[in-house]
Amino acid sequence: xxxxxxxxxxxxxxxxxxxxxxxxxxxxxxxxxxxxxxxxxxxxxxxxxxxxxxxxxxxxxxxxxxxxxxxxxxxxxxxxxxxxxxxxxxxxxxxxxxxxxxxxxxxxxxxxxxxxx
Amino acid sequence: xxxxxxxxxxxxxxxxxxxxxxxxxxxxxxxxxxxxxxxxxxxxxxxxxxxxxxxxxxxxxxxxxxxxxxxxxxxxxxxxxxxxxxxxxxxxxxxxxxxxxxxxxxxxxxxxxxxx
Numbered sequence: 001x002x003x004x005x006x007x008x009x010x011x012x013x014x015x016x017x018x019x020x021x022x023x024x025x026x027x028x029x030x031x032x033x034x035x036x037x038x039x040x041x042x043x044x045x046x047x048x049x050x051x052x053x054x055x056x057x058x059x060x061x062x063x064x065x066x067x068x069x070x071x072x073x074x075x076x077x078x079x080x081x082x083x084x085x086x087x088x089x090x091x092x093x094x095x096x097x098x099x100x101x102x103x104x105x106x107x108x109x110x111x112x113x114x115x116x117x
Numbered sequence: 118x119x120x121x122x123x124x125x126x127x128x129x130x131x132x133x134x135x136x137x138x139x140x141x142x143x144x145x146x147x148x149x150x151x152x153x154x155x156x157x158x159x160x161x162x163x164x165x166x167x168x169x170x171x172x173x174x175x176x177x178x179x180x181x182x183x184x185x186x187x188x189x190x191x192x193x194x195x196x197x198x199x200x201x202x203x204x205x206x207x208x209x210x211x212x213x214x215x216x217x218x219x220x221x222x223x224x225x226x227x228x229x230x231x232x233x
Contacts, residue, residue, distance in 0.1 A: 034221060043121075043208060043224040044160070089159055093220075104173065105150070105222065107159035 002027045004108035006090050012114045013080055021075040021111045023064075023090035031094035032103075033057075033066055033073040038087045038110070047075075047088070080115045087112045119143065121225035123209050129231045135197035138228045142191070142211030150222065151184055151194050152208040160208055166192065196230075204232045 007022040025031065035047040035057070048057030053068035062077045073090060090108040122141040130136050142149050147168050152160035163182065165173040169189040177184070181200070186192040196203055206229050210222040 032220075036224075043226045044210075044222075045224070046221040049221055104165075105162065107161075109159045110157075 002031070002092060002094055002104065002106050004090050004092055004106050006088075006108040006111050008111070009087075010112040010114060012116065015082055015115055015117050016079045017115075019075070019077040019080045019084075019113070021088055021090075021113070023073045023075065023108060025071050025073065025090075025092050027071075027092055027094045029094045031092040033064070034091040034093065035062070035064055035073070035075050036089040036091060036107075038089065040086070044089065080113075082115045082117055085113055085115045121209055121211055121223055123207075123225035123228055125228055126226060127229050127231075129233065130199055132201055132232050133198040135195065136199055136230065137196075138194045138207050138209075138230075140192045140194070140209030140225060142209070143213070143223055146211035146213045146223070147189070148212040149186055149192050150208075150210040150212075151192070152210065154206045154208055154227070156205070163194070199230075199232045201232050204230055206230070 003026050005024050032051045034049045036044040037047045038044045047062055048059040048064055050057040050066035053066050056065045064073050064075045066073055087110045089110045093103045093105045121143055124139050128136055149166045151163045153163055154160045163177045164184045166186045169186050182196055184194045206227040208227045209225045212220045212222045
């Protein structure tokens with residue numbers, strides 16, 4: 001079945017450091033891929049998405065490229081800020097079977113990021 | 118545009134009691150999801166509605182959990198009777214696009230349930 005794997009956290013970085021959070025997936029179809037962010041005490045928010053191979057999603061300085069050949073969707077940011085401290089979830093949306101009419105969404109376990117001044 | 122609304126935000130109950138959570142999705146969103154998020158884990162899908170019909174409830178513990186979405190708009194999730202392991206945040210989300218289009222979900226703030 002479909003699955004999402006993320007690098008384990010917590011990740012602690014100094015302000016202005018480069019961030020990479022790895023995400024790989026397995027899927028039977030052609031999934032859409034997402035990164036969601038959860039700030040302390042809040043619900044999940046969509047950070048960025050990509051719907052087909054080689055698409056690059058970007059938002060708030062974060063980027064991720066849909067790599068079908070490596071089944072990956074790694075999240076990157078060139079210079080993190082304290083305000084980026086949150087939990088980041090990689091997710092995929094796919095049809096479980098060709099004839100079904102709905103998408104099944106699966107989330108990874110999340111990676112906690114702490115950015116220190 | 119108003120976001121996904123959930124209530125209550127917090128609930129503390131004793132084991133074997135019952136509890137209900139309410140969700141009002143973004144207007145016009147046909148797809149509604151209920152997730153359970155245990156501390157330190159990713160959201161786990163409990164049930165997915167398309168309009169007022171259930172399309173996936175494979176991970177819903179049906180002996181104690183139930184959900185409905187009358188009239189295809191707001192939804193209620195119920196637990197009866199609650200167990201200690203039900204302590205979690207219950208998230209509601211909705212999505213605007215139809216199946217197969219990869220639309221993003223919009224989440225409510227969640228209900229934090231503590232079972233003592």
